[in-house]
Amino acid sequence: MNAASPSFAHATGRERTLVTPEGIAVPVTVASxxxxxxxxxxxxxxxxxxxxxxxxxxxxxxxxxxxxxxxxxxxxxxxxxxxxxxxxxxxxxxxxxxxxxxxxxxxxxxxxxxxxxxxxxxxxxxxxxxxxxxxxxxxxxxxxxxxxxxxxxxxxxxxxxxxxxxxxxxxxxxxxxxxxxxxxxxxxxxxxxxxxxxAPRTKLAKAISATGAAARGTSEVTGMRYEFGDDELSVYGERELQTLERMLRDADASALSAVHATICKKIGWDPGAGDERAFLEAFYSQLRAKLEGNMRFGKRKADKFS
Structure with missing residues (x-):
């Protein structure tokens, strides 16, 4: 997948949409x-x-x-x-x-x-x-x-x-x-x-409904079980989790496909196409559990760079 060029689009007021080098659209609000x-x-x-x-x-x-x-x-x-x-x-x-x-x-x-x-x-x-x-x-x-x-x-x-x-x-x-x-x-x-x-909220947003692969880690379509190791989950932080959550809520097929390809490339997976949502739900659920567990011990990971 070729990464999209970084860019940002203006919206009304102080709301902006930032497009990252990975092609993920992230809404931001310009400070007053x-x-x-x-x-x-x-x-x-x-x-x-x-x-x-x-x-x-x-x-x-x-x-x-x-x-x-x-x-x-x-x-x-x-x-x-x-x-x-x-x-x-x-x-x-x-x-x-x-x-x-x-x-x-x-x-x-x-x-x-x-x-x-x-x-x-x-x-x-x-x-x-x-x-x-x-x-x-x-x-x-x-x-x-x-x-x-x-x-x-x-x-x-x-x-x-x-x-x-x-x-x-x-x-x-x-x-x-x-x-x-x-x-x-x-x-x-x-x-x-x-x-x-x-600045984004420091507290994780309310979790999306834990259904399907998000709840069990197993795809209802292919039956494949998605389990991610600590090293694979450690590449992302709270900001990426919130971005993934917005993508899953919006359920835009093209956006989910782009995010799926980006994550797979980042963690070295090649699960193939056709089961993107199950993969992302499982990754979201396990990443959230890891971040919340770390928070209880006073460890925070704001984003993939920290």
Whole structure:
């Protein structure tokens, strides 16, 4: 089976249909602009409070070195005090960049702020969110936010001439960017090929009716018994389970055939054609049982990439 090219189709409002490289149509909802702003404010608040907590801790541990560095001013300071300031600068750098990079590269594709408001970063092409995409979208934040703020902060001194006006215009242009496209993409999303969507539910949806092969693992058509091993069930996660469930509910023959071919290729099976639904019902039932069993032990598998 030739995989379909990744694409997405627009629908009304914020609903979209994403077509994965495997040819599976997945409905998604583009995150609202308000939720994105709220998530960013929460993230910056978390970073700010975290830095304050770290500085308080360092001051409690080595407060004398801070006092020494402040009193010395331009005079020479001890190597220990200089090292402490280097550590502090590194912490600030990591808080500014590593926080977003590490969390968005995680299995949830979201920072703490995004998790709180229920949104996540996703690749618009339907594939896995790559490190290159995450790095690109976050480096663009410097151009979108931090550089304009530098110009604006310099303006009150009067030494920069029209820098303040330039910084304000710069800031307004980038802030208005999400309002000029239907998917609320900021410049970083355009460059990185990403978008921000509402996060799927963390709780598994109510199971479909356990009938036929889904209940017994045996086909009513051919009598074949489908039993899948742990390695075969481990290739997919909760998101793929929910996608398979939607396919089974819709009962579209062509869609089921495409999903059947994709799963068989992925797990190395060749059961032949004509019994696709029984195969998929059995796979769905056993995959769901495995994921729910893992949840009881605190183990989650969000998708096939995690």
């Amino acid at each position: 602009r308000g939720s994105r702003v709220g998530a960013l404010v929460l993230d910056f608040t978390i970073i700010f409070l975290g830095l304050i907590a770290i500085q308080i801790f360092l001051y409690m541990v080595a407060g004398g070195l801070f006092d020494e560095a402040i009193q010395a001013a331009d005079d020479s300071i001890s190597g220990a005090a200089e090292f402490l300031f280097i550590v502090l600068v590194l912490i600030i750098f990591l808080a500014r960049y590593a926080y977003f990079l590490v969390m968005e590269l995680g299995p949830r594709g979201a920072t703490f702020g995004k998790r709180i408001v229920g949104i996540r970063v996703a690749a618009r092409a339907g594939g896995r969110l790559t490190p290159e995409a995450v790095i690109a979208r976050n480096l663009l934040r410097d151009i979108e936010l931090f550089m304009p703020f530098v110009f604006l902060s310099m303006a009150p001194s009067g030494d920069t001439g029209s820098a303040g006006i330039a910084g304000l215009l710069w800031f307004l242009i980038f802030m208005a960017f999400p309002f000029f496209n239907k998917d609320a993409l900021r410049a970083g999303d355009v460059i990185a090929g990403t978008w921000v969507v509402e």
